[in-house]
Amino acid sequence: xxxxxxxxxxxxxxxxxxxxxxxxxxxxxxxxxxxxxxxxxxxxxxxxxxxxxxxxxxxxxxxxxxxxxxxxxxxxxxxxxxxxxxxxxxxxxxxxxxxxxxxxxxxxxxxxxxxxxxxxxxxxxxxxxxxxxxxxxxxxxxxxxxxxxxxxxxxxxxxxxxxxxxxxxxxxxxxxxxxxxxxxxxxxxxxxxxxxxxxxxx
Amino acid sequence: xxxxxxxxxxxxxxxxxxxxxxxxxxxxxxxxxxxxxxxxxxxxxxxxxxxxxxxxxxxxxxxxxxxxxxxxxxxxxxxxxxxxxxxxxxxxxxxxxxxxxxxxxxxxxxxxxxxxxxxxxxxxxxxxxxxxxxxxxxxxxxxxxxxxxxxxxxxxxxxxxxxxxxxxxxxxxxxxxxxxxxxxxxxxxxxxxxxxxxxxxx
DNA sequence: ATTCGTCGAGACGAGGCCGTATCAACGCGT
DNA sequence: ACGCGTTGATACGGCCTCGTCTCGACGAAT
Numbered sequence: 001x002x003x004x005x006x007x008x009x010x011x012x013x014x015x016x017x018x019x020x021x022x023x024x025x026x027x028x029x030x031x032x033x034x035x036x037x038x039x040x041x042x043x044x045x046x047x048x049x050x051x052x053x054x055x056x057x058x059x060x061x062x063x064x065x066x067x068x069x070x071x072x073x074x075x076x077x078x079x080x081x082x083x084x085x086x087x088x089x090x091x092x093x094x095x096x097x098x099x100x101x102x103x104x105x106x107x108x109x110x111x112x113x114x115x116x117x118x119x120x121x122x123x124x125x126x127x128x129x130x131x132x133x134x135x136x137x138x139x140x141x142x143x144x145x146x147x148x149x150x151x152x153x154x155x156x157x158x159x160x161x162x163x164x165x166x167x168x169x170x171x172x173x174x175x176x177x178x179x180x181x182x183x184x185x186x187x188x189x190x191x192x193x194x195x196x197x198x199x200x201x202x
Numbered sequence: 203x204x205x206x207x208x209x210x211x212x213x214x215x216x217x218x219x220x221x222x223x224x225x226x227x228x229x230x231x232x233x234x235x236x237x238x239x240x241x242x243x244x245x246x247x248x249x250x251x252x253x254x255x256x257x258x259x260x261x262x263x264x265x266x267x268x269x270x271x272x273x274x275x276x277x278x279x280x281x282x283x284x285x286x287x288x289x290x291x292x293x294x295x296x297x298x299x300x301x302x303x304x305x306x307x308x309x310x311x312x313x314x315x316x317x318x319x320x321x322x323x324x325x326x327x328x329x330x331x332x333x334x335x336x337x338x339x340x341x342x343x344x345x346x347x348x349x350x351x352x353x354x355x356x357x358x359x360x361x362x363x364x365x366x367x368x369x370x371x372x373x374x375x376x377x378x379x380x381x382x383x384x385x386x387x388x389x390x391x392x393x394x395x396x397x398x399x400x401x402x403x404x
Numbered sequence: 405a406t407t408c409g410t411c412g413a414g415a416c417g418a419g420g421c422c423g424t425a426t427c428a429a430c431g432c433g434t
Numbered sequence: 435a436c437g438c439g440t441t442g443a444t445a446c447g448g449c450c451t452c453g454t455c456t457c458g459a460c461g462a463a464t
Contacts, residue, residue: 035318045442051444111320112317114317118310119234175333254453
């Protein structure tokens with residue numbers, strides 16, 4: 001935890017923030033290039049142009065490092081503007097998530113970490129925390145609005161809603177790795193809205 | 203009485219099939235345990251209880267080996283019985299896919315290979331071939347039946363249909379890693395059917 | 405009975421990474 | 435000016451893997 005503790009004993013010298021940032025960038029680049037499994041501290045230090053010392057002084061292990069770096073970058077909460085209808089709210093989510101998933105680094109890093117989470121509890125916990133924070137929030141927000149508008153039934157489970165909205169998008173981008181033109185995003189939004197509307201009568 | 207057209211030079215001795223099988227099993231086990239990135243030929247041979255020689259005599263590289271093993275196991279085509287309605291066809295797909303994704307090995311191996319595909323063209327090609335063969339087939343099959351029944355419009359894109367059907371399932375099982383009771387599968391089927399029905403009026 | 409390819413085992417040099425330690429240089433607060 | 439902690443660099447022994455090679459043993463066809 002290199003967050004500024006502000007406690008300087010006597011003769012100064014603090015972990016330099018610019019170096020911490022350089023290491024963070026290098027971690028992401030390495031993560032995208034070789035994945036968590038093959039990621040090595042030496043390669044991160046090399047890429048960041050720093051000594052291994054600088055890395056080990058900040059984190060005690062590869063897991064520590066990755067978890068901290070991922071948490072830092074993914075900590076940004078997001079507020080969703082009310083677009084006026086369920087369909088448009090969903091389209092907004094799809095555009096935001098789609099842009100994030102298309103990011104050249106995220107596109108490689110996210111599936112890699114999700115796969116690693118299947119065998120690494122530390123990664124799994126971090127990812128779960130980050131994902132649920134940003135998504136479950138969006139889910140309940142959108143569902144609550146749609147219920148208030150009378151567009152869907154009140155019993156709709158926000159988690160299931162997220163599955164129906166984000167699932168097809170993730171599948172398309174990260175699994176099929178196909179193109180995703182704007183027309184398809186709109187079609188996905190219409191479909192997801194219909195899917196949510198059909199929900200409670202299961 | 204040679205079973206097939208085996209061409210044995212002079213003094214016999216063929217690659218033993220039981221050993222090939224043992225190696226294949228070991229590859230899957232290692233793939234699940236450490237992932238493609240960390241997988242090593244030595245570990246595979248060790249786990250299979252064979253010498254490195256036996257492995258190198260069959261495949262020239264790690265990529266060769268994994269591609270061949272994956273292709274072998276995933277080559278099974280599948281014919282989908284007609285369940286009488288779009289909703290029930292979809293539920294059938296979800297149950298089959300859900301069972302496959304819940305397999306203790308597949309559950310770890312599939313996301314891992316999908317992540318690796320983002321940086322390894324050989325893996326990507328293999329996976330794409332295997333996935334599209336088994337899924338696009340199902341997609342067009344189900345869509346064609348639903349169109350014939352008059353349940354959905356004829357312009358529905360089978361690929362988009364697959365996104366809408368499998369996406370939420372994969373997201374739930376492989377990404378969120380939540381439970382998936384049968385009631386949820388049925389709800390997903392209802393929703394997916396509604397999503398498909400809403401499609402053409404985009 | 406002989407022959408020949410596969411079998412397990414392991415040796416080999418090369419190379420990467422681990423985590424720790426040591427080094428002089430630098431900058432900052434005192 | 436002084437002390438102190440960080441800095442990059444480098445070295446260390448240990449471990450693992452690579453891909454090739456050699457060895458004796460086995461088995462199946464000749």
